[in-house]
Amino acid sequence: MVQSRQSRGFPGRLTGFGLVAAACILGGAAHAGDRTTAGVRYDVSFKGVTIAKGSLSLVLDGSAYSAKAKMEPTGFATLLTASKVDAEANGRFGDSGLAPGRYKLDSIDPGMTTKVRMKMSGGTVARLDAEPPLDPAPDRVPVTAAHRQGVLDPISAAMAPLAISAAALDADSACDRSVPVFDGWTRYDVALSAKGTERLRTPSYDGVAFVCGARWMPISGHRAESDSVEYLVNNRGLEAAFIAVGEKMLVPVRVEIETPHGLLSVRATDVKLQGVRLADASR
Numbered sequence: 001m002v003q004s005r006q007s008r009g010f011p012g013r014l015t016g017f018g019l020v021a022a023a024c025i026l027g028g029a030a031h032a033g034d035r036t037t038a039g040v041r042y043d044v045s046f047k048g049v050t051i052a053k054g055s056l057s058l059v060l061d062g063s064a065y066s067a068k069a070k071m072e073p074t075g076f077a078t079l080l081t082a083s084k085v086d087a088e089a090n091g092r093f094g095d096s097g098l099a100p101g102r103y104k105l106d107s108i109d110p111g112m113t114t115k116v117r118m119k120m121s122g123g124t125v126a127r128l129d130a131e132p133p134l135d136p137a138p139d140r141v142p143v144t145a146a147h148r149q150g151v152l153d154p155i156s157a158a159m160a161p162l163a164i165s166a167a168a169l170d171a172d173s174a175c176d177r178s179v180p181v182f183d184g185w186t187r188y189d190v191a192l193s194a195k196g197t198e199r200l201r202t203p204s205y206d207g208v209a210f211v212c213g214a215r216w217m218p219i220s221g222h223r224a225e226s227d228s229v230e231y232l233v234n235n236r237g238l239e240a241a242f243i244a245v246g247e248k249m250l251v252p253v254r255v256e257i258e259t260p261h262g263l264l265s266v267r268a269t270d271v272k273l274q275g276v277r278l279a280d281a282s283r
Contacts, residue, residue, distance in 0.1 A: 036060040036246060036275035040253075040268050047262035050075055054266075060249075065098075066090040067155055083109045089155035091120070093249070097161055099123065103153035105184070116184035124149045130184035139225040143187055147220045151182040157190070159251050166244040171196055174242055174250055175212035186221030190214055192240070200243060200253050205271035207243055209253055214238035231260065245273060 037059050044052035054071035071085040085107045091100035100120045107114040112132070119127040125148035134140065157179045164173055171194035179190040192212040200209040216232045223229060237258025242250045253268040 034060075034062070034275060036273070038245065038251075038274075039272045041270045042266060042268045044071065045263075045265045045267070060093075063092050063094050064090070065093055065159075069155065083107065087155055089153050091156060093159075093161050095161070098152060098156050098159065100153050100156040103155060103184075105154075118153060118184055120151075120153065123151060125151065125182060128184060134185050134221065137223050139223050141218070141220045141222055141224055143185075143220045147187040148182055151180045151187065154181060154183050157181045159249055160242075161249055162244060162247060166247050169210070169244050170194075171210045171212070174210035174244070178217075187219040188222070189217040189219065191217055195239065198241060200241070200268065200271070202268060202270040205273070209241040209243050210250075211239065211241045214240050237263075243271075 037057070039058070040054075040056045042054050042056075043050045044054065051073060052071055053074045054069065056067060056069040058065065058067040067087075067089050069085075069087045073083060085105070087106075088102075088104040089100060090102055091098060093099065099122070103116065103118040103120070105114065105116040115129070115131045117127075117129040118125060128148075160177065160179075162169065175192045175194040177192055179192070181188055181190060192214055195211040195213050198209050198211055200207055213236075216235070216238065218229060218233065235258065237256075239254075239256045240252050241254035242252050244250055253271065255266040257264045
């Protein structure tokens with residue numbers, strides 16, 4: 001019997017720009033010939049209670065990037081679920097933006113294993129294996145070939161090359177953008193807008209973070225009449241905070257979403273960088 005994947009409800013849709021994307025919480029920047037490595041530890045909490053922990057390692061070498069992220073439940077959540085997520089992505093970046101190459105996702109839940117293998121070229125999905133398939137439904141918006149063009153995978157979507165110097169960066173320049181995402185099943189945009197700044201302090205990092213409001217905008221693959229889709233489209237309680245690492249990249253250090261049952265939050269608990277000057281990181 002072939003399992004089908006239900007159209008993902010509110011928490012599941014964070015895979016695009018939340019839990020998995022926030023699991024890719026750290027990036028870095030490098031000039032040609034430079035190598036930057038970055039690592040992060042972070043907590044995922046629901047209604048103030050930590051339910052998962054994650055880690056990420058990222059390497060930027062010249063104009064190439066690669067990232068590996070992991071997340072698994074902790075504390076009482078281990079009694080409720082054995083879910084684990086492993087994700088990887090690589091590609092190239094430059095003045096024209098990010099050019100993803102490959103994306104890999106493995107998510108293990110009780111009774112279901114989710115897998116994505118995606119190869120991309122020039123912003124277009126060239127090869128895709130996503131299992132299990134979405135369940136058929138009369139109101140499901142079909143994904144066309146055009147929807148697989150000009151997109152980013154969820155990990156690459158969590159980062160953004162800087163268009164200006166880090167010293168000149170403010171919330172407007174950090175946040176005013178729309179991110180086109182394809183996760184293997186659904187195509188959506190994440191529209192960001194400026195809200196202000198905050199301070200990020202961890203044992204290994206102290207610097208300014210730029211706070212953005214976020215809107216989830218479905219394009220295809222979703223169920224048009226789904227209550228969870230309607231809730232997420234109308235949700236004004238989505239927020240993300242980014243830091244500039246070096247002179248080339250913005251990366252998220254906080255993602256929060258207000259759900260019908262309480263606040264779901266992903267927060268960096270420590271950020272460690274190598275190959276980035278302290279002045280670049282802390283401003």
